[in-house]
Amino acid sequence: MRPASAIAADWNKKGFEARSLADVLKSLNAGAPASSKSIQLKVPEIADEDTDVPIFVASKIPNTQMIAVIVENNIHPLAANFLFSNGADPAFSAHLKVRRTSRITVAVQADGKHFRASKEVKVAAANCAP
């Protein structure tokens, strides 16, 4: 196995420091992903708290290898990305900071092809998030 520190060295600095959806997708070599109904994306329509917005993503696209979460209106939109291997289910739940009303996009890579799904989260009162 690779030690955790080796994986840290792969951290996608360019993607996490990107300021736009297009630049994030570029850093993931995802180009212009096709919209897919085989990606389940659950986020609240209205966020009670901008510092804790739950998200659930599950990809039904065969051979899904990667799922990235992009909060389009955050200063740094790329929030996380996960690689799945050895038969792991391409699905996860997490909690995001969403600094203001934003479209949340997930980008999926499967068999070298890219797909996306998006949903908007309305943030009532913004506090302070990245």
Next chain:
Amino acid sequence: MTSPITLELHRKDDRTEIEIRVRHPMEPGDALPQKSGLPRAPWFLQTIVIQLNEKTMVEGQLSASLTRNPRFGFSFSGIKTGDKFTVYCTDNKGQELKSEVVAKFGRA
């Protein structure tokens, strides 16, 4: 010392969900200095790795856009008593965290 990573397994029919909680500030850092004149430095988890019986199942790259004390859930099928999950995290200061849990299911 207890690990900052807490792991819990939940059985749902033939699926096992692993719930991961990590004690971490997930501080994005300030663009502008605070009143003290000292900007807060970024301090957040950058990676998470989930292994099942020492085989890597999930490798995640993370940012300060995840909530403070982040929580994650992943689900797996075919988990039996004795299977071991190991979770590793690293942060941007080079700190490495690790935690393990062994599945133990009661008889139905």
